[in-house]
Amino acid sequence: MKRIIAVLRRAFTAFDWPLLLILVLFAGLGLTVMHSAVGGTDWRFADQSRNFLAAFVAMWVVALVPPNLLMKLALPFYVLGVVLLLGVEFFGETSKGATRWLNLGVTRIQPSEMMKIAVPMMLAWYFQRHEGAVRVIDFLVAAVMLAAPFGLIVLQPDLGTALLVFGAGFFVIYFAGLSFKLLVPVVLAGVIGLGVMVYHEDQLCQPGVDWVVLHDYQKHRVCTLLNPSSDPLGKGFHTIQSMIAVGSGGLYGKGYMQGTQTHLDFIPERTTDFVFAVYAEEFGLYGGVALLVLYSLLIGRGLAIASAAGTQFGRLLAGALTMMMFMYVFVNVGMVTGILPVVGVPLPFMSYGGTALLTMGIASGILMSVSRHRKVKV
């Protein structure tokens, strides 16, 4: 009996309580919005509840794993991921025009999803090994380790996931000490380039103009973003309708379950990628800002855990995973409000879908594991 209590006590000490509190708030909010998005308690509501439960269990299990063990798992996990990605490239199953799935006979898996965790783990492990003596060459090696899975996922093609994997890996490199002198000009150039493009949209989107590096359909996608009304029956429809939903929410929103855009079927993908449109229509500007505050708390807590971590590995991994969550939020909300192109990136804890939630659960679990073992030295 005593032993059982001891085990239970140990199990419960796994939690980082502030983080858990934030996550519970998200779970409640996510299910509430899902209830409205599906228009009642249909099977997807029940399904999403089960997804939350599964994610919670995954988080708990991972939280109990000490960072040392995670570190040992980094290399095999990464290698397995790359092998599976190669498998997808050659033997993958095609669904919706992209090859993302690998059929293992028993079950179908999507290896690109696990790379979101595996890539930052691998890079954090690598920098941990070279702790204290990081040389230029190490950054180059890290860049290669990041480029390989990124390239394979782009080939599938799955730009959204590739972007997130790249982000997760990039943040490890950033936290490991990539020089600001290198970083700032690149970011600045990117921002200025984007500005120029938006300004010259008219000329660039003429049918005859060839964009050299991008496929025609990618050009189409960017142009639709710059001027959604150019394709009102196609892709632009998503952006226009979600912007109408968000905008018509006003300051206070139309009230829970009162969103006309939502309930008249005008928002496409309203349970998955565009769930934020449902939320913003019904809860307005205040609701939207409140959600951003909640996400800020999550990111703040994550970075605090990272800063307090006892090892370089823990720091880098926790920091990168936190920033990845931030990227999820920014890209998704940016897409729904029409400032970023439509790429398939879900909103953490809000969008319908078991896989994405599971990834979030595991990431949260790693944060908790790092948090609990902050005093332990390797």
Add this chain to the structure above:
Amino acid sequence: MFEFKKTGQQQKQRFRLRAFVGALVALVCFGVLATRFWYLQVERYEGFSQRADRNRIAVVPIPPRRGEILDRNGEVLARNYRTYTLEVVPAKAGDLDDLFSRLAPVVYLGPADQRRFRRLVAESGRYASLTLRNNLNDTEAAWFAAHAFQFPGVELRARWVREYPQGAAAGHVVGYIGRIAEADLDELDKAGSLGNYRGTDVIGKKGIEKSWEDVLHGRTGLEEVEVTAGGRPVRTLRRIDPVPGSDIMLSIDMGLQRVAEEAFEGRRGALVAIDPDTGEVLAFVSQPSFDPNLFIDGIDVENWRLLNESPDHPLINRPLYGTYPIGSTYKPFVALAALELGKRSATERVPDPGYYEFGGQRFRNAGGAAYGMTDMHRAIVVSSDTYFYSLGPEIGVNALHDFTKQFGFGQITGIDLDGEKAGVLPSTEWKRKAYKDRERQRWYAGETISVAVGQGYNAFTLLQLAQGTATLSNNGLYRKPHLVHAVRDPRTGAVEATKSTPDYQIPLKQQNVDVIKSAMADVVRVGTARRAFADTSYQAAGKTGTAQVFSLRGGHYRASEVSERLRDHALFMGFAPVEHPRIAVALIVENAGWGASAAAPVARKVFDYWLDRDRKRPAARVPAAATADDDDEDAR
């Protein structure tokens, strides 16, 4: 450039700095988002709020009517008819079994309908609007309209359904439509035309239906409908009419097509007939064929298995996809190559003792015949293999390749159908690329010998042979073959002929071409094909061929069938009339034995129909030309 060698404490500190910068970036980005919220929800609130209200206005796409497919004389091969369909959104309709049992008393739902529908649900998900049944009769439609309120998620829709009134005739040309699949969606997305397909659920999958999809589909219209808060339509506010797809008039003549198909008498094979003047394909036969009507709603399992597992392979488009060694029908081209390249004159006589000896090996005539001293004319008329064996090393495989390539052998012709095969026109360079093994990359002189009689590595489609024949009959003027004669606007009836694509003239000496043509005329008059062409009203020219079989698809045939399927293929190529060719034909009858007895009679029937038909009733083309002349005179 990088910061080196830090102690643990320094590292921690530096990380804190970087985490702080990260947090700052995140805050700035969230600030951007919050600004965007403010812009959308406060600054432009009025506008969006009004638009959301107006969004009681649903935009309903109106799919266009698909263009018809006709033959050159206006006979219909594919058309649409108006019908009621019952469509269901499974997620809104509740339990399927329950739905079926409630619908059952009035709307007939066969077990096949139910199975097909469940498969659709599995494929397309529960949120798509899926067809439960086609072709509701008036009673069923009226009853359902009256009881629609009892069936949420079930809708009665009037829509166009495709129909192929000719059935299997020209099935491989017309092809078929089918439900838009995910791969199709991806293609449409890339082409940027996904919007134009809203409300449409079929797309061309094979044949002309696929290759001319752009023209056939038309442009989707839309209707803005005011809906109540509950989503029910109240009235129409604005309507942009759809633009129906254009009708396509094939160059095929269905009369000729049917004659050609029937001439195969149930045997397997392929035939292509081309008008050498224009490059228009007049008949395009692949036997056995299939009924494209089976595919419209998605083919059912039994029929699919029947078609797909049949040893006759009815789904393979033979003229386009089947590559064969074309045997002796290749000889006129080889002979012309010898003349043009100056390797052997037409009058030079070569002994034919029944075999040709090369490197200690004997290459024998088919059938063991010996023709004695043979010149080129006689070699073609009697089809002497020995004569052509000896030509092989003289011309050389690469020179032969370069010459016959101009006629389109081993090349994609670019006909307006999908899935064309290039086949193999052998050369030393081809062999080097085709094989990995060093030893197998080498070209052996003996291989040139079998290539010169149309065997060996040669593998051409019947379309290529027909194209080569048409080009030869036309004295070397190459015209790209095509199947579409004109495009017709269904609203105005205006017919626009498709533009003839760039052609080229193969530089040939007319006297050389005449040698070949006169020999081919004698093949038909006194040579191997004389029996099939006895008593014609026109003078034809041609060449028979018999090709040794390599198995089409491995060895899973039953023993009783094996002997039949190992028989030689019978081939014929030719054109008529010899002076001013109006039709060029190439055909193969699989496993039918001798070209002279099995293939030539098919060509005879095709020529007879095409040329004697004009004799019986005035040819369509002649009066048309006369009228044009009259007009010219009036103008003057």
